[in-house]
Amino acid sequence: MKKLLSISLLLCISVLSWGQVPHNETGWLPEKENHLVYDYCNILSPEQTDTLEERLLIFNDSTSNQIVVMFTPGFGERDISSFAFEVGEKWGIGQGSLSNGVLIVIKPKDSTSGEVEIATGEGLEGVLPDIFCKRIIEDIMIPRFREDDYYGAVTAALDVIEPVCAGEYSFEQYKEDHKGDGSGIIALAVIAGGCALLYRHYKKHPPKNTGGDFSGRSYSGGSSWSGGSWSGGSSSSSGGFGGFGGGHFGGGGASGKW
Amino acid sequence: MITLGAIAVVVLWAISANNGIVRKAEDATSAWGNVQADYQHRKDLVAQAINIVKGAGNYERGTLEAVIKARNNAPQLNPEDLTEENVARFQKAYDQMAQEMSRAINVTVERYPELTATKNYQEFQQQVEGCENRINVSRKKFNEKVQIYNKSIIVFPNSIIAKLFGHDKMGYFQASEGADQAPATDMLL
Numbered sequence: 001m002k003k004l005l006s007i008s009l010l011l012c013i014s015v016l017s018w019g020q021v022p023h024n025e026t027g028w029l030p031e032k033e034n035h036l037v038y039d040y041c042n043i044l045s046p047e048q049t050d051t052l053e054e055r056l057l058i059f060n061d062s063t064s065n066q067i068v069v070m071f072t073p074g075f076g077e078r079d080i081s082s083f084a085f086e087v088g089e090k091w092g093i094g095q096g097s098l099s100n101g102v103l104i105v106i107k108p109k110d111s112t113s114g115e116v117e118i119a120t121g122e123g124l125e126g127v128l129p130d131i132f133c134k135r136i137i138e139d140i141m142i143p144r145f146r147e148d149d150y151y152g153a154v155t156a157a158l159d160v161i162e163p164v165c166a167g168e169y170s171f172e173q174y175k176e177d178h179k180g181d182g183s184g185i186i187a188l189a190v191i192a193g194g195c196a197l198l199y200r201h202y203k204k205h206p207p208k209n210t211g212g213d214f215s216g217r218s219y220s221g222g223s224s225w226s227g228g229s230w231s232g233g234s235s236s237s238s239g240g241f242g243g244f245g246g247g248h249f250g251g252g253g254a255s256g257k258w
Numbered sequence: 259m260i261t262l263g264a265i266a267v268v269v270l271w272a273i274s275a276n277n278g279i280v281r282k283a284e285d286a287t288s289a290w291g292n293v294q295a296d297y298q299h300r301k302d303l304v305a306q307a308i309n310i311v312k313g314a315g316n317y318e319r320g321t322l323e324a325v326i327k328a329r330n331n332a333p334q335l336n337p338e339d340l341t342e343e344n345v346a347r348f349q350k351a352y353d354q355m356a357q358e359m360s361r362a363i364n365v366t367v368e369r370y371p372e373l374t375a376t377k378n379y380q381e382f383q384q385q386v387e388g389c390e391n392r393i394n395v396s397r398k399k400f401n402e403k404v405q406i407y408n409k410s411i412i413v414f415p416n417s418i419i420a421k422l423f424g425h426d427k428m429g430y431f432q433a434s435e436g437a438d439q440a441p442a443t444d445m446l447l
Binding site for chain 2: 089
């Protein structure tokens with residue numbers, strides 16, 4: 001009887017601690033599992049987790065680049081960068097010979113500020129230089145984090161990171177697409193002006209067929225990749241994740257706070 | 259005949275034990291290559307910082323001279339000279355250099371706060387952050403290898419072989435004061 005009681009107590013404790021990780025323990029290193037999305041904060045919905053997992057899995061299968069996304073409430077008493085490099089190295093994200101792994105760590109904003117790190121495997125430091133990671137964080141992720149759109153921030157960042165890793169897009173092209181803040185504002189002004197004109201036009205001449213789609217895409221550069229073959233969660237997932245390949249992390253990447 | 263056999267066994271063992279130690283030493287010295295390269299990058303960034311300070315004009319001569327001096331004092335360290343005192347001296351010299359750099363930059367920023375808004379300065383900051391991250395990682399990897407090596411030469415009976423062939427303990431990096439925060443980023447970012 002006593003035994004049963006203690007077992008049920010243990011069960012209770014383990015259920016209570018479900019989803020909790022000892023993130024405040026010095027030197028805490030999360031346990032490696034056989035998947036690519038780690039949400040220790042329960043910030044994503046189950047559907048979002050599945051869609052993201054499938055997207056990263058397909059990307060891993062087709063290009064061998066391993067991208068891991070992790071939401072964590074803490075870093076085991078280290079700074080976010082040291083935490084990310086240690087996880088990347090110890091887990092061996094990316095293929096051993098290529099070190100083509102990327103680890104995105106996000107600490108959601110609570111009473112303390114939010115933090116994000118994009119850590120690049122040694123083999124990707126060339127295509128994803130620190131300054132590029134910084135731009136992705138500042139231009140793409142943090143504006144969405146500020147609106148609590150965690151899923152949107154990650155997918156928008158992946159819309160850039162994936163094609164870069166696959167060699168289909170580069171920092172040079174990105175800079176070309178996002179030329180200076182000033183021109184961005186001008187572009188916005190032009191778009192806004194255009195919208196206003198259209199609005200006035202439609203007000204005067206209402207269209208017969210209402211089905212126009214004006215849902216704005218804020219990122220012209222990444223638009224050609226967003227919503228492509230990735231978005232559909234319908235395709236059956238192939239086989240599952242085969243495990244990490246032993247890639248190395250040498251300290252490449254960037255971090256940001258909001 | 260038996261003694262001859264015993265001697266042969268001992269010699270063979272000594273050779274293989276020595277080879278094991280040498281291999282561990284090589285792991286450590288090859289990890290040193292990355293450490294040296296990352297610290298060299300810190301040195302390059304200090305040169306960049308000197309230019310930033312000079313570019314701002316009307317700089318404090320004393321602070322700038324201190325950086326230049328600290329930079330000139332930052333040594334190269336060959337992989338065969340990785341004794342405890344040499345590594346300690348190496349670490350001290352480069353930390354000193356980083357501190358002087360931060361001081362000079364901070365003084366300049368105090369005088370010209372608008373400097374922080376320039377693209378040059380922001381890119382510099384980003385590079386410092388990346389450099390310090392890489393130093394932390396390569397130092398950590400180096401320390402791990404040295405610890406394996408150091409352990410291998412103090413356990414018996416390897417310790418006899420180590421003494422016999424002159425394998426000395428190697429130095430490794432101690433955590434800087436103020437935990438694992440690098441001094442340069444500490445003050446700058």
